[in-house]
Amino acid sequence: MAIQRKEEAERIVDTYGDAVYKFALSLTRHKDVADDVFQEVFLRYMKKRPVFENEKHARAWFYIVTKNCCRTHFMSAFIRHSAPLDQEIPFLNDPDYKLYQYVLELPVKYRIVIHLFYYEGYSTREIAAILKKKEATVRTQLKRARTLLKKGMEGSDSLENL
Amino acid sequence: MKTYKEINEKIMVPKEVRNATVDKMIYKQKPNYVKVILSLACMLLIALGTLQVMKMVQSSSPKMDTGQTAVKHKQFHIKDYLVPKQDEVSTSKIFGMISDLDTDPMGKEMLETIQNDFPTVEHLIVPKGFESKLFYRQFKRGENYEKLEKGYPLIDYYAEKGDYTLTLRIQDNHIPQCVIRDGGEPYLKGYKGYQIAVSEGTDQEGNKLFWAYGTYKNYDIEIYAMVERAADFEQFMQSFLK
Numbered sequence: 212m213a214i215q216r217k218e219e220a221e222r223i224v225d226t227y228g229d230a231v232y233k234f235a236l237s238l239t240r241h242k243d244v245a246d247d248v249f250q251e252v253f254l255r256y257m258k259k260r261p262v263f264e265n266e267k268h269a270r271a272w273f274y275i276v277t278k279n280c281c282r283t284h285f286m287s288a289f290i291r292h293s294a295p296l297d298q299e300i301p302f303l304n305d306p307d308y309k310l311y312q313y314v315l316e317l318p319v320k321y322r323i324v325i326h327l328f329y330y331e332g333y334s335t336r337e338i339a340a341i342l343k344k345k346e347a348t349v350r351t352q353l354k355r356a357r358t359l360l361k362k363g364m365e366g367s368d369s370l371e372n373l
Numbered sequence: 374m375k376t377y378k379e380i381n382e383k384i385m386v387p388k389e390v391r392n393a394t395v396d397k398m399i400y401k402q403k404p405n406y407v408k409v410i411l412s413l414a415c416m417l418l419i420a421l422g423t424l425q426v427m428k429m430v431q432s433s434s435p436k437m438d439t440g441q442t443a444v445k446h447k448q449f450h451i452k453d454y455l456v457p458k459q460d461e462v463s464t465s466k467i468f469g470m471i472s473d474l475d476t477d478p479m480g481k482e483m484l485e486t487i488q489n490d491f492p493t494v495e496h497l498i499v500p501k502g503f504e505s506k507l508f509y510r511q512f513k514r515g516e517n518y519e520k521l522e523k524g525y526p527l528i529d530y531y532a533e534k535g536d537y538t539l540t541l542r543i544q545d546n547h548i549p550q551c552v553i554r555d556g557g558e559p560y561l562k563g564y565k566g567y568q569i570a571v572s573e574g575t576d577q578e579g580n581k582l583f584w585a586y587g588t589y590k591n592y593d594i595e596i597y598a599m600v601e602r603a604a605d606f607e608q609f610m611q612s613f614l615k
Contacts, residue, residue, distance in 0.1 A: 220394075220399055229385055233381050236384060249386065306374070
């Protein structure tokens, strides 16, 4: 029984762990906070034991829960007044990874759509379904995110790298 | 320069985080029988002790006149504690580290004290369907990990359902902050040993927001709520300030 439980926990963490972690890191911008969010997401999975219709549904569930966990974290009164000790993401100083830094500087709502669109490869319609927003809103957010990125990167490379 | 996708391909869950999460997921499923039995035994002892004390008090105190009633606090209502609308206060950020108190053997005394001071946090009333989580933690201030100071206790409570959220933070007032000392102090009003003020508003999406802050003994308290109805927040506050 215990082995079965361990296997199930490992299977679920190994299947969705990286995706959750990347998303959490992009949303929170801090390694230690992303660690906390990561753990919270999988504990929620264990508590709820959702039954997924398919792989797409499962991934959408993990994204929405990660987003909510990050949101709860940001809403915490304390977070609004304190800053965690800097735990830099190791590769950020590498000029090759400059783009990631620019993305992290975007407001969180733009980071969400950028991540889902450019990393996960979701269409705007799929992102709208995951975030329960209108497709037009997602498209506008993507456009604004690109404009902000372009502004931030002026003098650097072009947006073709995105 | 690498693309966003290429960069993300490089990001992996740290092994220790992955393993700790798997361990917690397994642990979460097992009921902790030792803890349950100990809690029941403690409750029984407390009940017996209370009965004994009540008996002693009854036998030693003169009888009350008929019709005499004990002084009762009236129920907590938001409207009695509302503050005028204020501009967003700007507070300087403090650097530091938060860690769990209940897993730190050095923090046992700190944990017991804060649990005794705030027994109601274990039984807060939240709207139906909300899922909640309670953390006992400590905050160590410092410019970097080598220069961390002594820890001070704090309690974090989160409850949420969909887009609705309730968060409560109680922290030792040695931890620098906060709105109370940033212009909020004049609005505090007394309630059962607490000093409390409530502010209300709406967020950018039109959701109802409540924000309560206050003090109790040597603690600062801050509650932030995005709820469907004012009554949900009021009920939460009543269960906290019991």
